[in-house]
Amino acid sequence: xxxxLITAAVAGIMAAAPAMAELTFTALSYRTGPYAAxxxxxxxxxxxxxxxxNERDGGIGGEMVNLLxxxxxxxxxxxxxxxxxxxxxGALVYQxxxxxxxxxxxxxxxxxxxxxxxxxYGRTSAKNGEVFRNIFNYPANYWDGASVGIKHLxxxxxxxxxxxxxxxxxxxxxxxxxxxxxxxEAAKKHGFxxxxxxxDHPGQEQKSxxxxxxxxxxxxxxxxxxxxxxxxxxxxxxxxxxxxxNFIGVWWSGSENDxxxxxxxAHGYKALTFHNVGDDFPVFDDIQKYVVDGGKAxxxxxxxxxxxxxxxxxxxxxxxxxxxxxxxxHGVSDITPAQxxxxxxxxxITEEKMASxxxxxxxxxxxxxxxxxxxxxxxxxxQWDANAGKWSLITDFVQSDQDILNPLIDEDSASFAAxxxxxxxxx
Amino acid sequence: xxDQLIFGMEVFLNGxxxxxxxxxxxxxxxxxxxxSGIFNYAQGVMALFAAMTLVGVMEGQxxxxxxxxxxxxxxxxxxxxxxxxxxxILTTMAVMVGLAWLVQKIIFKHLVGQEPIILFMATIxxxxxxxxxxxxxxxxxxxxxxVGLPQGINIWIDETTYGIFGYGFFIDNLDIxxxxxxxxxxxxxxxxxxxxxxxxxxxxxxxxxxxxxxxxVSLNFIWxxxxxxxGFVALVxxxxxxxKSGVQFSLSLIALKALPVLMLGGFTSIPGAIVGGLIIGVGxxxxxxxxxxxxxxxxENWFAYVLALIFLVFRPQGLFGDKIIERV
Numbered sequence: 001x002x003x004x005l006i007t008a009a010v011a012g013i014m015a016a017a018p019a020m021a022e023l024t025f026t027a028l029s030y031r032t033g034p035y036a037a038x039x040x041x042x043x044x045x046x047x048x049x050x051x052x053x054n055e056r057d058g059g060i061g062g063e064m065v066n067l068l069x070x071x072x073x074x075x076x077x078x079x080x081x082x083x084x085x086x087x088x089x090g091a092l093v094y095q096x097x098x099x100x101x102x103x104x105x106x107x108x109x110x111x112x113x114x115x116x117x118x119x120x121y122g123r124t125s126a127k128n129g130e131v132f133r134n135i136f137n138y139p140a141n142y143w144d145g146a147s148v149g150i151k152h153l154x155x156x157x158x159x160x161x162x163x164x165x166x167x168x169x170x171x172x173x174x175x176x177x178x179x180x181x182x183x184x185e186a187a188k189k190h191g192f193x194x195x196x197x198x199x200d201h202p203g204q205e206q207k208s209x210x211x212x213x214x215x216x217x218x219x220x221x222x223x224x225x226x227x228x229x230x231x232x233x234x235x236x237x238x239x240x241x242x243x244x245x246n247f248i249g250v251w252w253s254g255s256e257n258d259x260x261x262x263x264x265x266a267h268g269y270k271a272l273t274f275h276n277v278g279d280d281f282p283v284f285d286d287i288q289k290y291v292v293d294g295g296k297a298x299x300x301x302x303x304x305x306x307x308x309x310x311x312x313x314x315x316x317x318x319x320x321x322x323x324x325x326x327x328x329x330h331g332v333s334d335i336t337p338a339q340x341x342x343x344x345x346x347x348x349i350t351e352e353k354m355a356s357x358x359x360x361x362x363x364x365x366x367x368x369x370x371x372x373x374x375x376x377x378x379x380x381x382x383q384w385d386a387n388a389g390k391w392s393l394i395t396d397f398v399q400s401d402q403d404i405l406n407p408l409i410d411e412d413s414a415s416f417a418a419x420x421x422x423x424x425x426x427x
Numbered sequence: 428x429x430d431q432l433i434f435g436m437e438v439f440l441n442g443x444x445x446x447x448x449x450x451x452x453x454x455x456x457x458x459x460x461x462x463s464g465i466f467n468y469a470q471g472v473m474a475l476f477a478a479m480t481l482v483g484v485m486e487g488q489x490x491x492x493x494x495x496x497x498x499x500x501x502x503x504x505x506x507x508x509x510x511x512x513x514x515x516i517l518t519t520m521a522v523m524v525g526l527a528w529l530v531q532k533i534i535f536k537h538l539v540g541q542e543p544i545i546l547f548m549a550t551i552x553x554x555x556x557x558x559x560x561x562x563x564x565x566x567x568x569x570x571x572x573x574v575g576l577p578q579g580i581n582i583w584i585d586e587t588t589y590g591i592f593g594y595g596f597f598i599d600n601l602d603i604x605x606x607x608x609x610x611x612x613x614x615x616x617x618x619x620x621x622x623x624x625x626x627x628x629x630x631x632x633x634x635x636x637x638x639x640x641x642x643x644v645s646l647n648f649i650w651x652x653x654x655x656x657x658g659f660v661a662l663v664x665x666x667x668x669x670x671k672s673g674v675q676f677s678l679s680l681i682a683l684k685a686l687p688v689l690m691l692g693g694f695t696s697i698p699g700a701i702v703g704g705l706i707i708g709v710g711x712x713x714x715x716x717x718x719x720x721x722x723x724x725x726x727e728n729w730f731a732y733v734l735a736l737i738f739l740v741f742r743p744q745g746l747f748g749d750k751i752i753e754r755v
Contacts, residue, residue: 032559034676036567172725198725202677204668205684207441208715208727214597215434228677231569235671239579239599257569261673300493300504 022063033073045312047298076100125412127374130424138375140274146179147400148379162191167218172198203229210236230258244268267386277391279305283358364397370426444602446708452685469554471682478665485515512574523658690735693748
């Protein structure tokens, strides 16, 4: 009996072997905990895109994709544990989905030779690939967001913000403080008055901040919030009758979760984004056909087309395209993490490529290089239509103010290089 | 009148209102601690669970639908009804009573006579279990809670204060409603504990378990009753906070706002929870208004604890707590 069981087990493994995945990707997701409402749609989008590639295309370059999902609960320690427990599985790239986890992984992943893609979060100066060789943050970072937010205000004010008041309501954490230097530089350059209003974690109580906004009457409010802070801020803005069209959140303050609790009063609220919104793209037809209808969707299939689902899908698409690039460069289909890094560093995203993927106009065109791991800093502004219950882009993807950002990135990355004895340069 | 003084008055009033919301959470802690000596770490999660259940019942959501669908291969999510708030609240209350009975039957019945730290640890376990249970029952998405409570600026106060000071005060209608509800709740709780047989039994249990048992008071019944009342208070707190932010996981963190209130007001006094809440609410708001801008802001979370610690130094049992006398 024992021998029969062993034989059956071996036969089972051998039968399964040809179908076993060759390219391993990881998803450090958070489907539980205080931020699960945001983590679930991102994780669903990330997973569904890879499922689509497996089901429709037979994987990437003939290699099936194996996606390892590890639950972090948006907890930095758990995120590091996930990294340590999965890196031996041949993970090609990590998408930490948390600025805290990203900061912890920067030295670890660099030492292990595994690339990290912190898309729209993490350490902004990682854009400098000469210092952060394994860290990528294309297509946009927080400083790009802050800069494009101000550019949008310039656009709607005829190019002149002098004498205007802009308030930043931010999560009182390293993440929330990210845009401050950029905004301070922009305030000097464009002559507006900047006021800073920190909100302590988790942000359930913001009465003081919004009373101050009511007293000071800023013309515009920018928000770098997360989780419950977003919903409360939007509700408080509604309560004091702050004009929603003058209230702009960063992309982590711009999901359906953030605006729906305030109901129709949230109509007109704006959010920055580095990818398109909605489900009116050909790729979603394929996801419906090959993933949802096939019973292989990551979740209930009810998140498709939401802002965060699209972000997860976009991240997976960029990872897959980098893998294809790596396969092309090295002439092998079964790539290593080091080869994946090369693929990421030579990634070229054009509108033609996006259209061929069923994602026309979904994201900006950009090139990655050794010097520039962050893309071209193209960001758009979206606006919430409460009546239709959906976001829509109200601007094109606009490039951030490189004159302001480049010196800041050079300064911060040089400081990191000095602290860590890194000699900047390309290999 | 100087502008800063007028603004300060507005901040003071809003501090009072915020304090009432903190007190609502603190009340649940006080009720259970008073009757059983248990510091209920799960009180915040109870508020979350109650609010999730209320939304789920009102919206006709099928509990455990993801689990059912995964196991049975079905596709059920909703019963197809939308219930009025009152029915939703009554149904949720029934669920909270059932939960209280289960908590007593499965956990605390077996821990009678154990050290307070053991009971506290049990409530930590209960908190995490209820988080997971709520997640499985109702899902992790953020839910809009609308039981018909008014929100937004109170126009009458705005216009009246504008007529007097030339500046209209902002007072949220929801905060006014919360204040009225909290006042009614405290009056009912005080009347219940003073003038009803069950209330007196509850106080007897709080004073001395063994003595209460010896005169025929059922410890099991009293504890189930207390956990049920705490569940009701949690539901009220969950409705107030959930209306502001939507019902979501972070609602459980409102317990953090109750701790300084308890330190200040005492763990055993219902009026103490209210007065403590008001002092913390006003203190943190005025400090943020007056000193916050000078030191970078975001002072409210830590200043509430500083304020509570200052009171503790002079009155360790809190403003209204029972004085601890140890005879040797």
